Amino acid sequence: MTYLDHAATTPMLPVAVAAYTEALGRVGNPSSLHTAGRRARRDVEEARETIAAAVGALPTEVVLSTGGTEGDNLAVKGLYWARRAQDPRRTRVVVSAVEHHAVLDAAEWLASHEGATLVVLPVDAVGRVTPEALRAELAAHGDATALVSVMWANNEVGTVNDVRGLAEVAHEFGVPLHTDAVQAVGSLPVDFAASGADALSLTGHKLGGPVGVGALLLRRDATCVPLLHGGGQERDVRSGTLDVAGTVALAAAVHAAVEAVPRRVVELAALRDDLVARLIEAVPDATLNGVPLDAPAVNGGPARLAGNAHLSFPGCEGDSLLMLLDAHEIECSTGSACTAGVARPSHVLLAMGVDEAAARGSLRFSLGHSSTAADVDAAVAAIGPVVERARGALARAGERVGS
Amino acid sequence: MRVLAAMSGGVDSAVAAARAREAGHEVVGVHLALSARPATMREGARGCCSVEDSRDARRCADVLDIPFYVWDMADRFREDVIEPFVAEYAAGRTPNPCLRCNEKIKFSAVLDRARALGFDAVATGHYARLDDGVLRRAADPDKDQSYVLGVLTADQLAHAMFPLGDSLKSEVRAEAARRGLVVAEKPDSHDICFIPSGDTRGFLSDRVPDAPGELVDAVSGAVLGEHGGVQNFTVGQRHGLGLSRPAPDGRPRYVLGIEPVSRQVRVGPAEALEVTALTTETPVWHGPRGVVGDVTVQVRAHGGLAPASVEVHDDGLAVTLGAPLRGVAPGQAVVVYHGDRVLGSATIAATS
Ligand SMILES: Cc1ncc(COP(=O)(O)O)c(C=O)c1O
Numbered sequence: 001m002t003y004l005d006h007a008a009t010t011p012m013l014p015v016a017v018a019a020y021t022e023a024l025g026r027v028g029n030p031s032s033l034h035t036a037g038r039r040a041r042r043d044v045e046e047a048r049e050t051i052a053a054a055v056g057a058l059p060t061e062v063v064l065s066t067g068g069t070e071g072d073n074l075a076v077k078g079l080y081w082a083r084r085a086q087d088p089r090r091t092r093v094v095v096s097a098v099e100h101h102a103v104l105d106a107a108e109w110l111a112s113h114e115g116a117t118l119v120v121l122p123v124d125a126v127g128r129v130t131p132e133a134l135r136a137e138l139a140a141h142g143d144a145t146a147l148v149s150v151m152w153a154n155n156e157v158g159t160v161n162d163v164r165g166l167a168e169v170a171h172e173f174g175v176p177l178h179t180d181a182v183q184a185v186g187s188l189p190v191d192f193a194a195s196g197a198d199a200l201s202l203t204g205h206k207l208g209g210p211v212g213v214g215a216l217l218l219r220r221d222a223t224c225v226p227l228l229h230g231g232g233q234e235r236d237v238r239s240g241t242l243d244v245a246g247t248v249a250l251a252a253a254v255h256a257a258v259e260a261v262p263r264r265v266v267e268l269a270a271l272r273d274d275l276v277a278r279l280i281e282a283v284p285d286a287t288l289n290g291v292p293l294d295a296p297a298v299n300g301g302p303a304r305l306a307g308n309a310h311l312s313f314p315g316c317e318g319d320s321l322l323m324l325l326d327a328h329e330i331e332c333s334t335g336s337a338c339t340a341g342v343a344r345p346s347h348v349l350l351a352m353g354v355d356e357a358a359a360r361g362s363l364r365f366s367l368g369h370s371s372t373a374a375d376v377d378a379a380v381a382a383i384g385p386v387v388e389r390a391r392g393a394l395a396r397a398g399e400r401v402g403s
Numbered sequence: 404m405r406v407l408a409a410m411s412g413g414v415d416s417a418v419a420a421a422r423a424r425e426a427g428h429e430v431v432g433v434h435l436a437l438s439a440r441p442a443t444m445r446e447g448a449r450g451c452c453s454v455e456d457s458r459d460a461r462r463c464a465d466v467l468d469i470p471f472y473v474w475d476m477a478d479r480f481r482e483d484v485i486e487p488f489v490a491e492y493a494a495g496r497t498p499n500p501c502l503r504c505n506e507k508i509k510f511s512a513v514l515d516r517a518r519a520l521g522f523d524a525v526a527t528g529h530y531a532r533l534d535d536g537v538l539r540r541a542a543d544p545d546k547d548q549s550y551v552l553g554v555l556t557a558d559q560l561a562h563a564m565f566p567l568g569d570s571l572k573s574e575v576r577a578e579a580a581r582r583g584l585v586v587a588e589k590p591d592s593h594d595i596c597f598i599p600s601g602d603t604r605g606f607l608s609d610r611v612p613d614a615p616g617e618l619v620d621a622v623s624g625a626v627l628g629e630h631g632g633v634q635n636f637t638v639g640q641r642h643g644l645g646l647s648r649p650a651p652d653g654r655p656r657y658v659l660g661i662e663p664v665s666r667q668v669r670v671g672p673a674e675a676l677e678v679t680a681l682t683t684e685t686p687v688w689h690g691p692r693g694v695v696g697d698v699t700v701q702v703r704a705h706g707g708l709a710p711a712s713v714e715v716h717d718d719g720l721a722v723t724l725g726a727p728l729r730g731v732a733p734g735q736a737v738v739v740y741h742g743d744r745v746l747g748s749a750t751i752a753a754t755s
Contacts, residue, residue, distance in 0.1 A: 320520060344475075
């Protein structure tokens with residue numbers, strides 16, 4: 001099997017598995033006062049400190065959660081409710097057009113159920129939100145805006161945003177900024193304090209930790225209304241008995257992944273560049289979507305996720321490509337959202353101005369810590385015949401529709 | 404062979420896929436998404452296009468350990484099945500959408516795509532037998548679906564596989580349970596999958612503008628009343644005619660014919676429904692040419708059988724019935740059988 005879908009989920013790092021399994025053997029609720037509880041509390045707090053140190057946050061800023069989806073929902077809804085409570089005029093929710101559904105749908109829900117006005121910020125042809133676009137929006141409506149949410153790195157095309165620049169603009173207008181950094185942490189340098197963001201989501205399973213554990217980094221001075229009410233375990237912003245083993249494993253993974261970033265970025269980019277070049281050699285009319293591979297740095301890091309290769313193959317349907325590659329034991333993704341498993345053209349590509357046919361005929365290969373040159377070779381060897389066959393299928397469908 | 408198993412999420416197609424696999428084929432499961440906006444949950448026993456059905460299909464594929472994909476056929480289904488269905492009713496005819504789906508979607512759009520992607524055949528959970536390219540009735544007389552498959556050409560049949568043809572439905576359910584398929588007890592779907600409410604009239608009235616016409620007594624020629632549109636009627640229909648006064652003889656009246664241009668709907672007594680001859684549009688024909696006697700014709704999915712002889716022309720069949728049939732409407736398919744063998748199928752153009 002050739003696994004080229006690390007952006008969907010990546011294998012757990014051995015250090016995280018070790019920490020996880022070791023912690024699973026111990027009892028203790030961190031809220032209990034007895035010895036077992038104290039031990040559990042200590043494990044959690046040490047883990048929290050490790051996570052905080054790795055991503056440039058204070059330990060109190062780490063709100064443990066179940067992952068990216070919860071973090072995004074808590075930030076978008078919680079910041080909205082808090083800002084609106086402080087100032088009822090602030091009902092505008094500004095999100096980029098290329099957000100993950102965890103942000104996009106949360107914001108849409110606020111619009112349909114909580115009286116919010118949804119503002120979708122356009123992106124440029126590479127999928128980036130420019131500080132100018134945000135400035136234009138806030139210059140007109142800054143005092144009516146509750147929050148801005150723009151992702152650090154896009155999960156489909158890998159485009160990295162200038163989060164620092166965007167946070168500066170938001171702050172000029174007194175608006176908090178949330179960033180979904182699910183794809184960024186462990187893939188490129190992330191420093192919460194330096195970024196200026198008020199809230200940042202991360203999740204374990206995209207960086208070598210377990211599924212179902214993550215954190216929302218929330219600035220000490222940010223107010224956020226909880227989604228989950230109960231014991232108030234996490235700063236009264238999130239309730240629920242803490243997952244000690246998961247948190248310990250998350251910390252081990254974050255620590256290892258972040259430490260490896262400088263090396264990993266270079267290695268993955270080299271593999272990825274080779275993959276892209278050879279895919280295009282095999283299929284000359286294939287095109288790379290998103291930021292060019294030689295684009296200048298953003299906030300001192302890569303402008304594109306080092307492991308991301310997202311290409312359009314003209315004349316093909318993504319689901320045909322996926323199925324044929326799967327038959328060659330190559331696992332990748334179309335990167336687009338699914339309804340009942342039905343591939344719809346990606347909202348990310350459409351927002352970038354890619355036409356619908358090209359959007360349907362695209363694939364995301366995403367490399368990660370376990371990827372090798374052999375994976376690249378396997379994908380390159382398969383792509384030519386696969387594209388040819390998928391083209392045949394689409395051409396045939398076209399003939400019949402035309403006839 | 405590489406076989407694509409069309410999996411609706413029901414018990415039949417799941418067992419069909421299992422059998423294809425057990426026969427040694429390389430099987431890939433595909434669920435056809437036919438609705439652009441699928442409902443989350445299935446409503447009652449109708450339909451097969453909800454997200455829940457898609458999940459059921461995926462779960463079965465996982466249990467069978469075969470790859471599984473969803474193919475979006477919603478646009479093709481709308482163009483080739485739903486829109487013609489509405490247009491046929493609007494023209495005063497009675498279409499069969501399941502037959503069209505087999506003809507245009509499962510064994511055309513899907514089969515074409517499958518073949519282009521390297522598959523040799525499409526397997527479905529239809530109850531029908533296929534030996535050496537010859538389509539025959541299924542072993543289970545209550546479940547036989549050869550009627551809605553009669554429209555398939557020799558080339559389509561050459562790439563079709565119906566693994567359930569020799570089985571009884573009860574055996575298929577038992578087999579599903581034995582194989583650990585969660586759909587073993589799932590109720591059969593019936594009616595029209597894209598009208599989950601079962602309210603065909605309501606579905607049509609949302610899509611066909613009202614165009615009033617006269618209700619006329621077929622015998623006397625008297626105008627009995629007005630109606631809102633020909634889509635509300637099917638030949639043989641008794642209820643919902645909107646007639647306030649009973650017939651002079653007190654007997655029920657039925658729709659006998661629909662005239663699409665003048666929008667006149669003729670009504671009359673039950674015996675006037677009887678037809679003894681019909682002509683068709685261009686058939687799909689596998690049998691001998693010329694006059695073929697000693698056949699049986701079937702004019703709807705369940706029942707509607709009569710002995711007949713058929714004159715076969717390139718552009719249509721002329722069918723003489725050995726016993727009258729009631730409720731035969733233009734637009735319906737007539738399928739011609741010799742014993743249990745399907746000789747051909749054609750859309751009925753006129754009756755007399
Ligand atoms: C950008 C982005 N945000 C949010 C999520 C959701 O994270 P999780 O799977 O932890 O809920 C994902 C992953 O699917 C993602 O890629």
